Amino acid sequence: MMMNDMAQADTGAAAGRRIGEVILDLQNISLRFGGVKALTDISFDVREHEIRAIIGPNGAGKSSMLNVINGVYHPQEGQIIFRGEQRREMEPYMAASQGIARTFQNIALFKGMSVLDNIMTGRHMKMNAGLLSHMLYFGKAQKEEIEHRKKVEEVIDFLEIQSIRKTPVGRLPYGLQKRVELARALAAEPELLLLDEPMAGMNVEEKQDMCRFILDVNDQFGTTIVLIEHDMGVVMDISDRVVVLDYGKKIGDGTPDEVKSNPEVIAAYLGTSH
Numbered sequence: 001m002m003m004n005d006m007a008q009a010d011t012g013a014a015a016g017r018r019i020g021e022v023i024l025d026l027q028n029i030s031l032r033f034g035g036v037k038a039l040t041d042i043s044f045d046v047r048e049h050e051i052r053a054i055i056g057p058n059g060a061g062k063s064s065m066l067n068v069i070n071g072v073y074h075p076q077e078g079q080i081i082f083r084g085e086q087r088r089e090m091e092p093y094m095a096a097s098q099g100i101a102r103t104f105q106n107i108a109l110f111k112g113m114s115v116l117d118n119i120m121t122g123r124h125m126k127m128n129a130g131l132l133s134h135m136l137y138f139g140k141a142q143k144e145e146i147e148h149r150k151k152v153e154e155v156i157d158f159l160e161i162q163s164i165r166k167t168p169v170g171r172l173p174y175g176l177q178k179r180v181e182l183a184r185a186l187a188a189e190p191e192l193l194l195l196d197e198p199m200a201g202m203n204v205e206e207k208q209d210m211c212r213f214i215l216d217v218n219d220q221f222g223t224t225i226v227l228i229e230h231d232m233g234v235v236m237d238i239s240d241r242v243v244v245l246d247y248g249k250k251i252g253d254g255t256p257d258e259v260k261s262n263p264e265v266i267a268a269y270l271g272t273s274h
C-alpha cells in the first residue's frame with residue numbers, strides 16, 4: 001500500500017493482514033567468513049503480509065541472514081528469490097529500489113540532523129530529479145521535494161513523532177531514536193521491512209509502543225516484516241511464524257506454538273537465560 005493510501009488505511013486493514021503468497025524464498029543459503037561458517041544450508045520462506053521472526057542465541061547468524069536478504073553479504077551457496085526473481089548477487093541499493101528497507105541493531109542515524117531530515121534520507125531511492133536540480137531547487141525538483149515532504153509528514157503523523165520533528169536525533173532518548181529509524185525505513189514505502197532488534201535496550205513502555213507500531217505498520221499498510229528480536233515474549237506475541245537458528249544452522253521453523261514446543265529449540269535457546 002502506498003503512503004497516500006494511509007487515509008484509507010482503516011478500510012484496508014483486513015486486506016493488509018491476509019497472509020498471501022511466498023514473496024521471499026531463501027534456498028540452501030551458506031555463508032562463510034574465512035573459516036567461520038556464519039550460515040549453513042539455511043532454507044525458509046516469507047509470505048506476503050506476514051510477520052516473520054528470526055531468533056537464536058548470540059552469534060547464531062541472525063544479522064548475517066538479514067544482510068544476505070538485503071544484499072550486504074553474498075552467500076557462497078544458495079539462492080534468494082524475491083517476488084519470483086532470483087537475486088543471488090544483489091547489492092544493497094538494488095534491494096532498496098526493489099522495496100526492501102531495514103533498520104539496524106545499532107541505530108544508524110545522522111545524530112546532528114533533525115528528525116525530519118533523517119526521515120527524508122529514507123526517500124533517497126525515490127528521488128528522480130538530479131542532484132543539481134535538487135540543490136538549485138527548481139522546476140521538477142521543487143515539485144518532487146514537496147511530494148517527498150508530504151510522504152514524510154504522513155510517516156511522522158503515523159508514528160506520533162510530530163512534537164520532535166525539528167529536534168536533532170542525538171538529543172532524543174534511545175527509544176525515540178529507534179522510532180525515528182523505523183520512520184526512515186517506512187519513508188521508503190517498503191514492501192518488505194527488515195528490523196534488526198527493534199526493541200533492544202528499550203524499557204517496558206518503549207517496547208509496548210514499538211510493538212504497537214510494528215503491528216500497525218503490518219496491519220494498515222500490509223507491509224511484510226522480518227524481524228530479529230531477543231525478547232521472547234514479544235516474538236511469540238507478534239509473529240506469525242518463527243525461524244530458529246543456532247550456530248548458523250536452522251533448528252526450528254513454524255508458528256510460535258510449534259517453535260515453543262520444539263525440544264531442539266528448547267534445549268538450544270529457550271532453556272538458556274537469554
Ligand SMILES: Nc1ncnc2c1ncn2[C@@H]1O[C@H](COP(=O)(O)OP(=O)(O)OP(=O)(O)O)[C@@H](O)[C@H]1O
Nearest residue numbers: 033036037038056057058059060061062063064065
Ligand atoms: N563481517 C563478518 N566477518 C567475519 N565474521 C562475521 C562477520 N559477520 C558475522 N560474522 C560471524 O558470523 C557468525 C554469526 O554472526 P551474526 O552477527 O550473524 O549472529 P547473530 O545471531 O546476529 O548474533 P547477535 O545476536 O549477537 O547479534 C558469528 O560467528 C560472527 O562472528
